[in-house]
Amino acid sequence: MSKSAFSRRGVLKSGALAGTGLALPTIFTASSAAAFTNDPTGSSVTLGFNVPQTGPYADEGADELRAYKLAVEHLNGGGDGGMMNTFSSKALQGNGILGKEVKYVTGDTQTKSDAARASAKSMIEKDGAVMITGGSSSGVAIAVQGLCQEAGVIFMAGLTHSNDTTGKDKKANGFRHFFNGYMSAAALAPVLKNLYGTDRNAYHLTADYTWGWTQEESIAAATEAMGWTTVNKVRTPLASTDFSSYIAPVLNSGADVLVLNHYGGNMVNSLTNAVQFGLREKVVNGKNFEIVVPLYSRLMAKGAGANVKGIHGSTNWHWSLQDEGSQAFVRSFGTKYGFPPSQAAHTVYCQTLLYADAVQRAGSFNPCAVGEALEDYEFDGLGNGKTLYRGDDHQCFKDVLVVRGKENPTSEFDLLEVVEVTPAAQVTYPVDHPMFAGGALGSCNPGS
Numbered sequence: 001m002s003k004s005a006f007s008r009r010g011v012l013k014s015g016a017l018a019g020t021g022l023a024l025p026t027i028f029t030a031s032s033a034a035a036f037t038n039d040p041t042g043s044s045v046t047l048g049f050n051v052p053q054t055g056p057y058a059d060e061g062a063d064e065l066r067a068y069k070l071a072v073e074h075l076n077g078g079g080d081g082g083m084m085n086t087f088s089s090k091a092l093q094g095n096g097i098l099g100k101e102v103k104y105v106t107g108d109t110q111t112k113s114d115a116a117r118a119s120a121k122s123m124i125e126k127d128g129a130v131m132i133t134g135g136s137s138s139g140v141a142i143a144v145q146g147l148c149q150e151a152g153v154i155f156m157a158g159l160t161h162s163n164d165t166t167g168k169d170k171k172a173n174g175f176r177h178f179f180n181g182y183m184s185a186a187a188l189a190p191v192l193k194n195l196y197g198t199d200r201n202a203y204h205l206t207a208d209y210t211w212g213w214t215q216e217e218s219i220a221a222a223t224e225a226m227g228w229t230t231v232n233k234v235r236t237p238l239a240s241t242d243f244s245s246y247i248a249p250v251l252n253s254g255a256d257v258l259v260l261n262h263y264g265g266n267m268v269n270s271l272t273n274a275v276q277f278g279l280r281e282k283v284v285n286g287k288n289f290e291i292v293v294p295l296y297s298r299l300m301a302k303g304a305g306a307n308v309k310g311i312h313g314s315t316n317w318h319w320s321l322q323d324e325g326s327q328a329f330v331r332s333f334g335t336k337y338g339f340p341p342s343q344a345a346h347t348v349y350c351q352t353l354l355y356a357d358a359v360q361r362a363g364s365f366n367p368c369a370v371g372e373a374l375e376d377y378e379f380d381g382l383g384n385g386k387t388l389y390r391g392d393d394h395q396c397f398k399d400v401l402v403v404r405g406k407e408n409p410t411s412e413f414d415l416l417e418v419v420e421v422t423p424a425a426q427v428t429y430p431v432d433h434p435m436f437a438g439g440a441l442g443s444c445n446p447g448s
Contacts, residue, residue, distance in 0.1 A: 036367060037153050048123035048133070050135060053065075056265040060299060067349040075356055076102055081332075083329050089361070097365075098360060109134070116143055130365050131155075132156075137211065138162030141165050146169070156355050160176060170394060171441070172442045175354075181435075184219070196290055201253075201254055202259050204216050205234055205262065208235035212262075218294075231254055240266065246273075256289050258292070272307055293313035294313055318401055319340035359373075372444075385399045
């Protein structure tokens with residue numbers, strides 16, 4: 001048999017022996033009887049939802065958990081089916097996954113890597129979870145992704161925006177639907193250039209962990225390429241709640257733009273402090289002082305209130321999108337919970353459906369068969385336009401949104417407006433881009 005009949009994961013490609021007249025040996029089929037971690041032999045299958053239920057990203061975690069529960073309901077045939085009805089793949093039938101009822105267990109990451117690994121390990125070893133998903137911190141995502149690689153289960157990353165998740169820390173058992181820091185910069189830079197010109201001095205305040213570092217690197221590179229000067233880069237602890245001591249030096253720095261590489265409660269507090277210090281009313285270098293929030297969410301906008309008016313940033317998805325998939329999800333989520341979903345809710349709902357769909361198409365829960373089904377998979381109907389799950393790094397490539405805080409919101413949920421839908425081609429980069437170098441995807445681990 002030719003080597004080309006096999007994928008680079010060692011799984012036989014579908015139909016490779018079709019027409020040969022040979023019987024397929026069991027060990028070569030996608031539904032191989034070979035052992036793998038937590039092979040669900042009963043009538044149900046367990047997924048592990050590992051989200052921050054406490055800590056600075058708890059709001060995102062709560063919305064993720066809502067979306068996970070909604071996805072399980074839809075997979076098991078409840079509710080209105082949500083985006084299962086608009087998903088370009090029609091493999092899911094509302095009868096669970098491969099006919100098994102979907103059940104779930106939950107864990108609290110506490111937005112701490114050690115706690116996240118411990119809860120994921122417990123779900124795998126004690127609860128029999130065959131897939132782990134969740135998280136609202138890239139530090140957490142990278143830690144749990146590494147654990148899942150070691151344990152032999154699939155990790156469907158939740159909200160993780162660091163370049164490193166699918167860069168130097170990428171793993172064969174890990175997959176990311178969410179966009180990353182490079183994509184935010186690629187989408188934002190042209191908009192910022194048109195708004196504020198090419199002669200600007202930027203001061204960065206940055207969450208001191210993997211996400212903040214790569215977000216800062218991405219935005220600084222993109223803005224410097226269009227003529228901006230980076231005045232300073234200051235790291236702030238993730239546990240910070242008062243950023244006054246970090247904001248004060250900005251006043252005399254010569255900067256006329258403040259870039260807040262903060263997320264969740266950090267961004268709410270740092271932006272609030274910046275407004276309290278009067279930065280938005282200042283004129284520096286003959287220019288109105290501006291603030292940029294590279295990674296935005298509706299939940300952050302709600303927390304920051306009127307302070308977000310007119311401030312630009314990027315987001316993975318927004319509930320105001322009018323495509324069929326987005327509106328189907330908004331309708332389902334809103335009916336169940338009484339308010340629109342966040343981007344965190346959207347990405348984890350998509351990840352749950354994408355995992356279930358991959359299992360269904362592979363005909364197996366074996367993580368190597370599932371990974372093979374996800375690699376270089378093109379799909380549509382999940383709210384971001386046509387999307388590719390690139391096989392070389394397990395990163396999704398899709399449209400990215402540039403948003404702005406609304407000047408005249410009509411409700412507590414109507415706080416952001418989409419000002420630009422950046423096409424996937426503009427945010428796509430080669431797999432060997434320097435910002436993503438240093439790590440190898442490696443081989444799938446099915447565990448035992």
